[in-house]
Amino acid sequence: MKCVVCRGAAVIDVRRHNANFCGEHFVRHCGEQVRRAVEDFDMLQPEDRVLVAVSGGKDSLAVWDLLVELGYQADGLYIGLGIGEYSETSGGHARRFAESRGLTLLEVDLPGEYGFDVPTGAKAARRVPCSACGLSKRHLFDKAAVDGGYDVLVTGHNLDDEAAVLFGNTLRWDTDYLGRQYPVLPARNGFPKKVKPLVRLSERDMAAYCLIRGIDYLVDECPMAAGNRHLIYKDLLNDLEVRSPGAKADFYFSYLRNAADRFREDRDESVVGECSRCGSPSQGEVCAFCRLQERAVPVTFGGRT
Amino acid sequence: MGGMLVRLRNPSREVEMPGPALVSVLLERLGINRESVLVVRNGELVPGDQRLEDTDEVEVRPVISGGA
Numbered sequence: 001m002k003c004v005v006c007r008g009a010a011v012i013d014v015r016r017h018n019a020n021f022c023g024e025h026f027v028r029h030c031g032e033q034v035r036r037a038v039e040d041f042d043m044l045q046p047e048d049r050v051l052v053a054v055s056g057g058k059d060s061l062a063v064w065d066l067l068v069e070l071g072y073q074a075d076g077l078y079i080g081l082g083i084g085e086y087s088e089t090s091g092g093h094a095r096r097f098a099e100s101r102g103l104t105l106l107e108v109d110l111p112g113e114y115g116f117d118v119p120t121g122a123k124a125a126r127r128v129p130c131s132a133c134g135l136s137k138r139h140l141f142d143k144a145a146v147d148g149g150y151d152v153l154v155t156g157h158n159l160d161d162e163a164a165v166l167f168g169n170t171l172r173w174d175t176d177y178l179g180r181q182y183p184v185l186p187a188r189n190g191f192p193k194k195v196k197p198l199v200r201l202s203e204r205d206m207a208a209y210c211l212i213r214g215i216d217y218l219v220d221e222c223p224m225a226a227g228n229r230h231l232i233y234k235d236l237l238n239d240l241e242v243r244s245p246g247a248k249a250d251f252y253f254s255y256l257r258n259a260a261d262r263f264r265e266d267r268d269e270s271v272v273g274e275c276s277r278c279g280s281p282s283q284g285e286v287c288a289f290c291r292l293q294e295r296a297v298p299v300t301f302g303g304r305t
Numbered sequence: 306m307g308g309m310l311v312r313l314r315n316p317s318r319e320v321e322m323p324g325p326a327l328v329s330v331l332l333e334r335l336g337i338n339r340e341s342v343l344v345v346r347n348g349e350l351v352p353g354d355q356r357l358e359d360t361d362e363v364e365v366r367p368v369i370s371g372g373a
């Protein structure tokens with residue numbers, strides 16, 4: 001197998017593009033895909049101060065690396081979620097990456113600063129762990145981006161993530177969620193602008209990128225993810241992808257091109273107020289994160305002990 | 306006796322597979338979807354048409370993440 005660019009020995013085959021690449025040209029290909037996503041969706045301006053949501057996994061470290069290589073000024077934010085050994089290990093990967101590249105990594109510790117961890121919060125709120133976790137991460141990343149005066153919050157969601165979410169939303173014809181699924185969300189009502197520069201790259205691409213670039217990411221999965229619906233959708237889509245290379249990208253980008261606009265009007269754009277506890281934007285009097293904290297740490301709020 | 310040593314994850318385990326075999330054939334034999342993994346031989350990423358030998362140490366690394 002030969003690299004499509006230099007005819008040297010290829011290390012990876014990307015069927016969707018009907019192309020094989022050597023390490024060097026694969027890295028360039030990834031940079032080009034990010035550059036195109038940023039441009040097509042108007043994600044970033046050259047002078048933007050960027051905050052990257054960093055988990056220590058392949059996608060977040062790769063997107064951070066790619067943006068820095070493209071010349072953006074990007075800091076990272078790692079959130080300690082209190083998920084046992086997984087959290088300890090993932091934090092180490094994030095810190096070592098930042099250190100090795102001389103980048104700034106901010107940190108927030110959920111148990112240390114808010115008094116509860118993800119497993120406890122999920123149990124107290126009777127939510128599945130990923131739901132309590134996702135809610136907490138969104139709140140803390142948004143808050144850090146706004147408080148820190150960043151222009152934009154970057155997440156490492158890749159093509160497989162977005163296609164799987166779209167698949168789930170489409171299965172349920174959840175028009176509200178469909179209306180929200182876009183690789184760029186503009187700043188509004190006290191929320192920061194949010195962008196997903198990896199939408200043109202697959203999970204396999206991102207793992208390969210990290211291997212080639214020598215990025216030591218956490219390979220092991222969060223133990224809470226096992227059996228979640230997201231993973232089932234990804235498996236299904238990959239079964240489709242092997243039979244019909246390009247199917248995932250087609251599903252997602254055709255949606256953006258031909259259908260996304262039609263769901264925009266279903267979005268719940270009702271005016272957002274402020275959470276009376278933390279001041280974050282919120283539909284209700286108290287935001288979802290503070291309600292979660294209230295249940296997980298009743299003592300703090302003078303409730304049940 | 307022998308064969309290539311193949312390291313798998315989730316759950317983490319090691320199996321011996323007969324070589325020589327192409328990467329694509331190895332994945333087929335293991336019943337693994339090529340989109341969901343990378344194959345790493347002696348620390349280096351290898352493409353689907355690479356021939357693996359009995360003496361190789363191979364890691365089949367899953368690339369799929371769950372969660373929100």
Ligand code: SF4
Pocket residue numbers: 081083118129130131133134222223224225371372373
């Ligand atoms: S898998 Fe779920 S619980 Fe684990 S970090 Fe991701 S969202 Fe949080």
Ligand SMILES: [Zn+2]
Pocket residue numbers: 003004005006007008021022023024025
């Ligand atoms: Zn090349």
Ligand SMILES: [Zn+2]
Pocket residue numbers: 275276277278279280286287288289290291
């Ligand atoms: Zn609040």
